[in-house]
Amino acid sequence: MGGLRSAAEPFVASGPSGVAVRTRLKHLTPGDEQVLRLVGAHLGSLAAKDLKVRCRDGLDHSGESWAVRKRELTPLSSSRWAGSITKATHDQWALARRCHLAHIQNLEAGVRTIEDRLSPPVGQKGTRKAPGGYRSAREWHAKSRRLRVLEDRLTAARADREAGIVHVVRGGKRLARTRHHLEAAGLTESAWRGRWEAERWFCQADGESGKRYGNETIRVSPDGEVSIKLPAPLAHLSNAPHGRYVLADRVAFADRVAFADRVAFADRVAFADRVAFADRVAFAHRGGEWADRVAADRAVAYRIHYDTGRTRRYLTASWQIPPTPTLPIETALAHGVIGVDMNADHLAAWQLDTHGNPTGSPRRFSYDLTGTAEHRDAQIRHALTRLPHWAHACGVKAVAVEDLDFAAEKTREKHGRRKRFRQLVSGMPTGKLRARLASMADQTGIAVIAVDPAHTSRWGAQHWQKPLTSTTRKTTRHDAAAVAIGRRAQGHPIRRRTAPPPQHRSDAVGHRTVQARPGALGREGTRPRVPGPRTRSVPPGRGANAGNQNAQHRPGRSAEHGFWQQDSLPLSP
Template identity: 65%
Template sequence: MPGPSGVAVRTRLRLSAAEAGVLREVGGLLGSLASGDLAVRCRDGLAHDGERWAVRKRALTGRSSSRWAGAITRATHDQWALARRGLAAYIRGLEAGIATVRHRLSLPIREKGTKRAPGGYRSRHEWHAKSRRLTVLEARRDRAVADWKAGRVRVVRGGRRLANTRHHLTDAQLTEGQWRGRWETARMFLSADGESGKRYGNETLRITPDGQVSVKLPAALAHLANASHGRYTLTHTVAFSHRGQEWADRIAGNRAVAYTLHHDPDRNRWYVTASWQRKSLPVLPLHAALAAGCIGVDMNNDHLAAWQLDPHGNPVGEPRRFFYDLSGTAPHRDAQIRHTLTRLLHWARQSGVRAIAVEDLDFDRDKTREKHGRRKRFRRLISRFPTARLRARLVSMAAEHDLTIVAVDPAYTSRWGAQHWQKPLTTPRRKTTRHDAASIAIGRRALGHPIRRRTAPPRNDQSDRRGHRTVQAGPSARGSEETRPRVLGPRTRCDGPGRGANAGDQCAQNRSGHTAEHESWHQDSPPLSL
């Protein structure tokens, strides 16, 4: 998997009451301009082009500046594109639900399902209700497809969930003033794009090497400036503890650095985020990354099961489990994921490997409630499973530790891992779980080895008097009693299996009482040369 293309670091910004008031006024003005620009962009739809972009930017330049206008129009276009992708995902989800309902409606009542597809509905009443729901889903799909073709998107600056919370303040345990503060904060715009070649990499929102922060005020608020050239300089300085040296090297070379000011209304704190792009580094070849083996990781609801494998696919040492808690708020879940991945990466570096193998999971088609029906706990499980966030975090954090992430096909890793590895690795002092065995299957698939173990030799002699071997076909397996194919090759002193005259005659080879055993023995006459 390719490494991250950008970097973002954040630190706290300490402000006085007067400075916070100025930033709120600037963010509110720019936020109103961004809201109007987003409305224009949504009305243009698919008819938008470069000329329309230039018209929007010229309309914003007079009330702010050319750089603020460029940042607003670029953010507007990104937000419209994000809503467009969300609409496409919504259509895919509806189509998956429609296909599942149609399949279940076509089956008889109480028809049992398979592991790949659900069965029929339990009762006639449920079948009737789902037939009506199919009509609702198709109507929603048709409206969404019509919006997609027309280029219509529905976007709420500040968030639709926060907008709906205004009507349920009692349930959200918020007052109208608290909600208003969150709403105004979410709709502010205080983001400035970086520019290479400009002083300290940003001409609009500038941070000097000693941490001095200054903001270029819009034209409508130029009277609030306390420095030359219409700039407002803050009193307190900032410092980036994480990646601080990398940030200092960039601004010292006047390379582009983008900044975003953010206000947290719950804590009443201000933060500044610095971000920049990285040059795409050459991806390490797969054989070089796996030269020292890898660590297979099986992602689960509450922990990561990991096991180190050598280059030959053999498990080394003991399995490791890294637990996390996905309950609570989104920041809490994100912190749990980061803490878990930090422990995993530190163990990987101590182990000496350079690659971590993970499953390329995608639950988009499985999250529809139409597929799993009444299994609410399972649907809730896969809905909150952080596949995309965990994978993105792992890729970005592994790049800093010089580790490579290898994504493998997740098909049958848990089943085959438990079938071939769980029992052999279980000892009186070690309980090997199904997830531990799955991590071995994932690592072996990344290394290019088959998941099943090597055939074990007989324990006594060449005959299997204690049963079949590890991967030998059982007596009930189809085709296990057929004749072995004749192997072509040079003849030796002894005919090997499948090489003699009776290679295809099972009766002559394996069965006692064969007619050949009761025939009279005749010796050929000696040659005349003797």
């Protein structure tokens, strides 16, 4: 026990700081499609040139160079388009730097692992604190060559980072590599070219508070009319004053009537005016919140995206919100907690009362992380939607999850032979799950508590799996881990409560519910069974000898406990 690291203190995760909602642009005319393609391609080419200049500057970037780039882009678009392009460029460059650092850390972890396993003799077994040697001389030789390759890659990566060099592909590296494997991807060259160009388009604008409807570049009015400020070279395509183009978008009438019921001014318009709204866009999620911001001219950022797989266009609106004040952890745990253990295919959850005792039955929220990214995202969203609803029904105001980070576990060298395990760990979206859970729980008034994940699965199975298993319920290892996570969030030890006798083996001072000390023997076991009768009545023949110590089988007493046999009756008188 002395070699284990101390667990970090649990903390309440912060809530979301922004909101993003999306709707589909339906029934666009051929002219609308043509204008959107031209705008996206033109601004995409400007974004690619600006990213090239930013990558060339490297670490020598300054505010003055940023202003120069923006001035160069303004005549070819507009000042606001130039600001959005340069900001997106900086965000992409910063993301590439963070990914580059993560790649370096992964290489360093691989080098350390190989060096540790090359040091011991071949075939030496490892311990809990140190890895063993490789299994054979052939594997040792192969790993020694692998070490040289990783060291060369690490040296090159460190040199690039010191020089400020990043490797970015607009459109995605995966799609770029697909160009060389069109038959395996089931694409023709023209189909791939269409996807490649669409991914490199740029059509997003930052919001501005105080401006009309919160955005001067891509404007969406409260009644759903979408208009775009065309770049200077495409101003001749405008169909509205001041170089703007209004999209002739139409959505379902029922959606527009539902949206009109949510906006502030809908109660003051007639039904005939609602029919006129039927050719506008609407946001099904957070529509009222969006309408309030637009009516108050508060900043809202928009992005028009073309989905090449579905051949559809979407409009995404996003804005910042003030973070919800973080509750003290004592206040969040006042009504108990729900411990959640994340696994590859489900979330195991169990409700705990304020004393750390599991109540009710465990719950399981299943999901499937195979398939496309959209499918995985939908599965996680569906599972996380049910979890806060269950917490709200139970009256619990806190959900405890592990503060997982598999950065050090994803290296190929640590689990080289266990390929399926590495794929399993890499496929678990731990960061996305906690962030999305915090966002969903914030809307229902539930706090998310992050706890240290050290030994929760092992200790949960050791101390809780067997006691919580009955003839009608089979407790899994993941259910027991959920109990351990919840108890750690509450500040209780993971080990179960035991019954150390204060005076003797009876409950003279009441029922034993105290917490056992870490060194108490048998603290994880059940209460010992006391032999003998459970009532005041005793079997026949035992009451007479109850007070006679010599008649009982005890060491040092005079009673002789030998084999007794009755003599046979005499055959003659």
